[in-house]
Structures are given as structure tokens and as C-alpha cells.
Amino acid sequence: MGGRNGETMNKPCVLIIVDTLDIVSLDFRQTLDNAGYATELILDSQAALDQIIYIKPDVIFLHLDLPATSGTILYQSLQNDERVKDIPVVALAAYKEVANRLFSFADVVLLRPVNHERLANLLSLLCSIDKPMDQTPWDALTGFYTPSFFIARLNQAIKKSHEDGMNDYIVFSINLDQLMKYEKKFGKEYRQQILQGAAKVLKKVLRPADIVSRFESDQFLVLIENAVDRYAPVSIAERMQFEFDEFLISSGLKNRLNIEIGVLYCTDEYDTTDEVLRDAELAVEMARKTSRSDYRILHRSPSSHANYFVGNKSLFSA
Numbered sequence: 029m030g031g032r033n034g035e036t037m038n039k040p041c042v043l044i045i046v047d048t049l050d051i052v053s054l055d056f057r058q059t060l061d062n063a064g065y066a067t068e069l070i071l072d073s074q075a076a077l078d079q080i081i082y083i084k085p086d087v088i089f090l091h092l093d094l095p096a097t098s099g100t101i102l103y104q105s106l107q108n109d110e111r112v113k114d115i116p117v118v119a120l121a122a123y124k125e126v127a128n129r130l131f132s133f134a135d136v137v138l139l140r141p142v143n144h145e146r147l148a149n150l151l152s153l154l155c156s157i158d159k160p161m162d163q164t165p166w167d168a169l170t171g172f173y174t175p176s177f178f179i180a181r182l183n184q185a186i187k188k189s190h191e192d193g194m195n196d197y198i199v200f201s202i203n204l205d206q207l208m209k210y211e212k213k214f215g216k217e218y219r220q221q222i223l224q225g226a227a228k229v230l231k232k233v234l235r236p237a238d239i240v241s242r243f244e245s246d247q248f249l250v251l252i253e254n255a256v257d258r259y260a261p262v263s264i265a266e267r268m269q270f271e272f273d274e275f276l277i278s279s280g281l282k283n284r285l286n287i288e289i290g291v292l293y294c295t296d297e298y299d300t301t302d303e304v305l306r307d308a309e310l311a312v313e314m315a316r317k318t319s320r321s322d323y324r325i326l327h328r329s330p331s332s333h334a335n336y337f338v339g340n341k342s343l344f345s346a
Contacts, residue, residue, distance in 0.1 A: 039066040042151060043085035046093070047072045053091045059144040060151070081111055087151055088112070090119040090134065092126055116166070118151065127236075135166055137236045149184070167242050169220060170227035178241035178249060182301050185253050189296040198261050199304060200250040201290035201312040202230075202268070225279060226287070229271045233264070249308060261291045261325055288315040290326070297328045 042065050046053045049071060060067050068083050080088065119134040120142060121127040130137045136150065167174055173181075185197045204226060223242070230240055230248060239251040252264070268289055276282045290311030298304050311326040318324055 039064060040086040040151075041066040041068065041083065042087045042089050043067075043080060043083055044069045044089045044091055045072055045080075046070075046091045048093045050093060052093065056091060056144055056147070059148055063148045063152070065151070077112075080115075085115060088115050088117045089151070090117065090121075090130070092119065092121045092123075092130075095123045095126065118147075120147070131231075131236075135171070139236075169223060170242050172227060172230075172240040172242055172248070175241050175243050178239055178243075178251065179301050181239045182251055182304060185251060185294075186298055186301065186304070188253075189294070189298070193296045195253070196255040197294050198250075198252040198255050198264075199292040199294060199308045199311075200248075200252075200261075200265065200268070201292070201308040202226075202248040202250065203288045203290070203312045203316070204246040204248075204285065222279070222281070222285070225275050226272070229268070229275050233268050233271055247312075249305075255293070258293065258325075261293055265289045265291050286316075288312055290315045291324065293325050293327045295328070 042060055044053065044057055044060075044067060046069065049069075053069070057067050057069050068079075068085065070079050116136075117134045118136045118138070119127070119130040120138045120140060121130065122140045124139060127137050127139050138147075166172065182199075185195070188195045189197065204222070223246075226248070227240075227242075230250070234240065234250065234252075237253075239253075241249050243249050255261075269287070272287045273282070276285060276287070290308060290313070292304070292308050292311040294304060298307075307326060307328065314324060314326060
């Protein structure tokens with residue numbers, strides 16, 4: 029990779045672009061250096077794009093500390109330049125109004141404060157996925173993570189849950205039933221428009237830190253880590269359903285397309301990603317048989333791997 033030699037050749041490179049050079053950005057660079065990354069740090073400027081092309085980083089990290097994006101030339105260039113469009117962009121902003129402007133081109137947008145170790149873990153997942161050099165961990169159609177990234181993050185959530193037994197997590201399985209028939213009837217582009225519309229709904233409802241991936245052709249999976257409120261899954265599912273209904277109404281599909289949302293609450297009872305994905309599928313099957321206004325949470329019993337407790341707007345325990 030350009031701009032690197034010696035032992036750094038085998039290290040993933042993170043290019044950190046800052047709008048102001050301060051102790052916070054320097055500390056973050058030190059965190060990544062200690063984690064084994066090759067890092068380059070440059071100030072936002074009109075010349076920065078040339079430096080990006082020369083360095084050829086694995087990930088571009090925007091560390092924005094000012095209340096306004098001064099000099100938007102670089103950000104526009106990141107969005108439009110074909111030479112860097114396949115490089116993942118992660119943005120950390122100190123102000124919400126700045127973060128909102130970055131959603132149009134950054135793959136992950138976070139709002140400070142965020143723990144530096146958490147950021148390092150995120151970058152490690154971006155850099156460690158086994159993928160061809162010309163691919164990123166994002167689905168080109170929806171902008172969400174690929175299934176391989178989702179599995180990597182889910183595996184991390186399982187391990188974290190086992191470490192202290194307190195890090196529960198939630199998996200939503202969202203099925204767009206009968207979507208394939210619209211491709212047969214109206215063509216591939218029409219089906220893609222529906223998928224992109226559903227993706228916009230999820231981006232509106234969920235947080236930037238939540239992990240979303242499109243599995244197979246007509247299913248989305250959502251991973252929400254560090255669950256602390258056992259009533260939250262139903263609230264989130266209800267808001268998803270409301271926004272999906274609004275989307276279906278505006279698209280003229282209200283009575284022609286079903287969107288089922290399975291809700292799986294996970295604890296340290298799960299040992300593998302296959303177990304979680306199997307129960308996520310079971311959760312959406314259960315949602316298909318249940319009234320949409322009566323969400324149920326699937327939860328594996330602590331006493332047996334064969335039994336499950338299903339809660340109606342709450343979570344039952346053994």
C-alpha cells in the first residue's frame with residue numbers, strides 16, 4: 029500500500045483526518061497505534077484528498093471537533109471521487125448538527141463522547157473481515173453491513189456476554205414477505221426501490237451504532253448490543269412497524285406487502301452465532317403467526333436449551 033513500508037506493510041492503515049489538532053485526536057491516534065494499526069494523521073485541507081490517494085488507507089476516520097464543517101470541499105470529494113469510494117469512512121463528531129451532515133457519505137457516524145477502545149474494536153472489525161481488496165463491508169444497495177461483518181460483530185457480542193454475564197443483546201429479524209414476486213411482476217429495479225425504502229426506515233429508527241445487515245434477498249437482521257431495558261425490544265419493534273406502515277402507505281403497498289418483525293432477546297445462554305441465527309428465524313416465524321399489534325419476545329430459557337419463554341410486551345423468566 030502506498031505510503032507504508034517495512035513492518036507497517038502488514039498492518040491495517042487508518043487515516044485520521046482532523047479539523048483541529050488537539051489532545052483528544054492525538055490520544056485517539058495513540059490508542060490505535062497501541063492496538064497495532066499503522067496510522068496517518070492529516071489536517072482537513074484542500075490538499076488532503078491527494079494525501080488520501082497516496083496513503084491508500086484501509087479505513088478513513090474523520091475526527092471532527094468544531095461546531096461546523098469548515099471547508100466542505102474534502103467531504104464532498106470523499107463522496108464523489110471514484111478512487112476512494114470503496115474505502116470505509118467512519119466519522120466521529122462532537123456536535124449533532126455536524127454528525128447529521130455526514131450521514132450522506134460516511135458509513136458509520138458516531139457522536140462524542142465514545143470510548144476509544146470501542147472505536148478501536150469497530151475499526152478492527154472493518155479491517156479484519158476476509159474480503160477482496162476491492163470490496164468494503166457494506167452492501168451496495170442498502171448501505172448496511174454485509175452478513176460477514178454482522179456475523180463478526182454478533183460473535184463479539186456473544187463473547188462479551190460470556191465474559192461477565194451482564195451484556196445482553198437483541199436481534200431483530202425483519203422479513204419482507206412476498207417481495208420477490210414484485211421483481212417478477214415489475215422488474216428488478218422496482219424490488220430494489222422497495223429494499224432501499226425499507227433501509228431508510230431502519231436508518232431513521234435505529235442508532236448509527238446499531239448493526240444492520242441484509243441477509244439473503246428479503247430479510248434484514250439488526251443487532252443491538254448492551255441491552256439494559258427488557259421492555260425496549262417491543263418499543264423498538266413498534267416504532268419500526270409504525271414507520272414501515274407509513275412507508276408502505278406512501279408506496280401504495282399497504283395491503284400488498286407484509287413486513288414481519290421477529291424479536292429475540294439474547295443472554296449468555298447462547299454459545300454460537302448459528303444458535304442465535306436459528307432462533308432469530310424462529311422469532312420471525314412466530315411473528316408471522318401473531319397479530320402485528322401483539323409483539324412477542326423470544327428468549328431462551330436459562331434452564332434448558334430446548335425450552336423457550338415467550339413474553340407478550342414483557343419478558344418472562346424461569
